Amino acid sequence: MIKIPIAKKNKLFINILKLTGYVAIAILVLFLITLIFNSFLSIKTLSLQFLFNTNWQPNTKNFGAAPFIIGTLLTSVLALMISIPFSLSISIYIGYFLKNKKRKNTLETLMDLLAGIPSVIYGFWGLMVLVPVIIKIQAWLGIIPYGVGILAASLILALMIIPYSVTLGKDIINLVPNDLVEAAIGLGATPYEVIKHIAIPYSLSGLFAGHLMAFGRAISETMAVTMVIGNRNFIPTSIMDPANTLASVIANEFGEASDPLYVSSLIELGLILLVITTIINIIGKLIVKAYTIEPR
Amino acid sequence: MKKDTILTVENLEISVKKNKIIKNISLSFYKNNVTAIMGPSGCGKTTLIRALNRMHDLDKSFKVKGSITFDTQNLLKSDPILVRQQIGMVFQRPNPFPNMSIYENVLAGYILNGIKLSKDEKDSIVDINLKKVGLYDEVSDNIHRKGSHLSGGQQQRLCIARTLAMKPKVLLLDEPTSALDPKATTRIENLINELKKEVSIIMVTHNIEQASRVSDYTAFLYLGDLIEYNTTETIFTVPKDKRTEEYLSRKYG
Numbered sequence: 001m002i003k004i005p006i007a008k009k010n011k012l013f014i015n016i017l018k019l020t021g022y023v024a025i026a027i028l029v030l031f032l033i034t035l036i037f038n039s040f041l042s043i044k045t046l047s048l049q050f051l052f053n054t055n056w057q058p059n060t061k062n063f064g065a066a067p068f069i070i071g072t073l074l075t076s077v078l079a080l081m082i083s084i085p086f087s088l089s090i091s092i093y094i095g096y097f098l099k100n101k102k103r104k105n106t107l108e109t110l111m112d113l114l115a116g117i118p119s120v121i122y123g124f125w126g127l128m129v130l131v132p133v134i135i136k137i138q139a140w141l142g143i144i145p146y147g148v149g150i151l152a153a154s155l156i157l158a159l160m161i162i163p164y165s166v167t168l169g170k171d172i173i174n175l176v177p178n179d180l181v182e183a184a185i186g187l188g189a190t191p192y193e194v195i196k197h198i199a200i201p202y203s204l205s206g207l208f209a210g211h212l213m214a215f216g217r218a219i220s221e222t223m224a225v226t227m228v229i230g231n232r233n234f235i236p237t238s239i240m241d242p243a244n245t246l247a248s249v250i251a252n253e254f255g256e257a258s259d260p261l262y263v264s265s266l267i268e269l270g271l272i273l274l275v276i277t278t279i280i281n282i283i284g285k286l287i288v289k290a291y292t293i294e295p296r
Numbered sequence: 297m298k299k300d301t302i303l304t305v306e307n308l309e310i311s312v313k314k315n316k317i318i319k320n321i322s323l324s325f326y327k328n329n330v331t332a333i334m335g336p337s338g339c340g341k342t343t344l345i346r347a348l349n350r351m352h353d354l355d356k357s358f359k360v361k362g363s364i365t366f367d368t369q370n371l372l373k374s375d376p377i378l379v380r381q382q383i384g385m386v387f388q389r390p391n392p393f394p395n396m397s398i399y400e401n402v403l404a405g406y407i408l409n410g411i412k413l414s415k416d417e418k419d420s421i422v423d424i425n426l427k428k429v430g431l432y433d434e435v436s437d438n439i440h441r442k443g444s445h446l447s448g449g450q451q452q453r454l455c456i457a458r459t460l461a462m463k464p465k466v467l468l469l470d471e472p473t474s475a476l477d478p479k480a481t482t483r484i485e486n487l488i489n490e491l492k493k494e495v496s497i498i499m500v501t502h503n504i505e506q507a508s509r510v511s512d513y514t515a516f517l518y519l520g521d522l523i524e525y526n527t528t529e530t531i532f533t534v535p536k537d538k539r540t541e542e543y544l545s546r547k548y549g
Contacts, residue, residue: 177391182387185380186385187384188409190377193409
């Protein structure tokens with residue numbers, strides 16, 4: 001057996017760690033290069049017009065990303081808005097009020113389970129339970145009862161992202177220092193007032209980060225959305241309309257695309273999706289930094 | 297010295313699970329006086345003072361029996377929110393709200409309870425109370441900045457101002473100087489002397505000298521029992537109980 005000196009061993013160990021870190025960065029860069037390289041044809045042919053063109057007609061080689069960018073932002077913003085009241089309440093309940101360890105554990109495990117359900121199952125549930133309900137409501141309202149569409153997608157997405165916001169949110173609320181809570185209670189504050197004036201302001205940046213993570217997930221969620229959004233390539237005029245998101249149109253059409261420009265346009269949609277999620281992440285980091293309360 | 301009673305504790309018993317922390321204590325606290333509660337660690341002094349503004353409600357494992365009379369009412373049967381507005385508390389570690397400015401911290405009690413005030417009322421409450429605790433000149437330039445850049449002693453005085461702003465009848469101080477340096481401690485002790493003109497003060501301290509310096513009455517607690525309660529002068533010069541004497545001569549603690 002060869003004996004390696006300790007100093008050398010240490011160096012080797014650190015170098016292996018370094019290497020794995022660099023590999024992760026390299027993979028990300030290679031991803032970006034692949035996307036740019038493969039969408040080059042579309043970028044060259046369609047130029048910036050691609051972003052603003054509201055038509056997507058593969059048979060006449062007319063490609064525009066606008067319906068999908070709008071579809072993506074609309075479904076995920078709506079999903080986030082629907083989810084916030086629920087995720088916030090659950091986070092506050094688990095993180096602040098629930099003192100019983102057993103119940104707390106059960107609820108936390110359930111939340112993790114919800115986060116772990118495969119998205120195709122959410123999609124199924126949406127198609128079988130949610131869409132029929134929406135059809136009934138639409139018929140009752142006197143609008144065309146598609147069932148599938150922006151609303152169905154947003155509701156499913158909201159359900160899917162709640163556990164994500166809660167996972168971080170409950171821990172953040174739990175971290176609010178007890179002496180601040182006691183100070184507020186000592187001044188005669190009710191639990192609601194403590195939550196409103198102390199706990200939420202104190203944990204604002206963390207709560208924001210949690211919801212941003214959830215928003216990122218909503219933007220890139222593919223399977224469940226593809227199943228319930230109706231896959232129509234127009235700019236939606238109401239939340240009842242069927243539409244498509246960047247992710248869902250790629251999933252839906254990539255298999256059948258044969259024309260090189262068609263394939264390249266779809267890849268460019270992927271590139272746009274990556275850019276949007278990156279921008280949102282950066283904005284999020286900046287906001288978190290600006291609102292973080294320095295520890296005393 | 298006139299002896300008006302402000303709070304009367306009768307047969308108070310506090311237990312956690314089956315552990316009795318306070319064993320059947322009865323005593324009266326006097327108006328516009330400073331009463332020190334002292335005793336070795338674990339004697340139940342913090343548990344006692346926290347019962348006076350119902351802080352034990354936060355932890356369901358605490359069981360409180362007996363009665364605490366304030367203004368002819370039994371505090372243990374009143375609305376805890378109202379109790380806490382009249383009996384304010386300052387804690388061991390300075391805890392100004394880090395999300396609020398100095399100005400807002402003084403008004404925190406009003407903000408928290410959703411009491412609307414005009415700009416003038418707010419300004420005057422902040423001015424009066426910052427002046428009371430001697431913080432006005434030190435912070436008047438950056439009153440709208442966060443309180444977290446203040447020194448520990450300043451933070452603690454801000455917390456006292458925040459409590460005084462609610463115009464409490466009784467001020468509870470739970471080892472208010474234990475996290476502070478000697479200079480800041482002296483300032484707080486002088487402040488306590490000033491404040492007793494307008495509010496009755498009950499303070500917990502493990503510092504014997506502090507009790508002798510600032511208090512008018514001293515209660516000595518040992519293992520959950522009230523061993524001796526008298527004017528501070530009597531306790532420190534002619535203690536009746538052997539345990540008090542031993543504690544004062546630092547045989548234990």
